[in-house]
Amino acid sequence: MMIDPVCGMEVDENSQYKTMYKGKVYYFCSPHCMKAFQKDPEKYLKEGPKGMPNE
Secondary structure, three states: OEEOOOOOOEEOOOOOOEEEEOOEEEEOOOHHHHHHHHHOHHHHHHHOOOOOOOO
């Protein structure tokens, strides 16, 4: 299992929501978390999961 870097939920590696950043693939539980990460990836990588985004 992978961890969604935005909300902290466990995510299966087969999730359709994923993106590559600095050569590493990140998996998300929803399109909302994926969009939030793509908007400011360093925020989540430095500070850790923040819970579900407000979108």
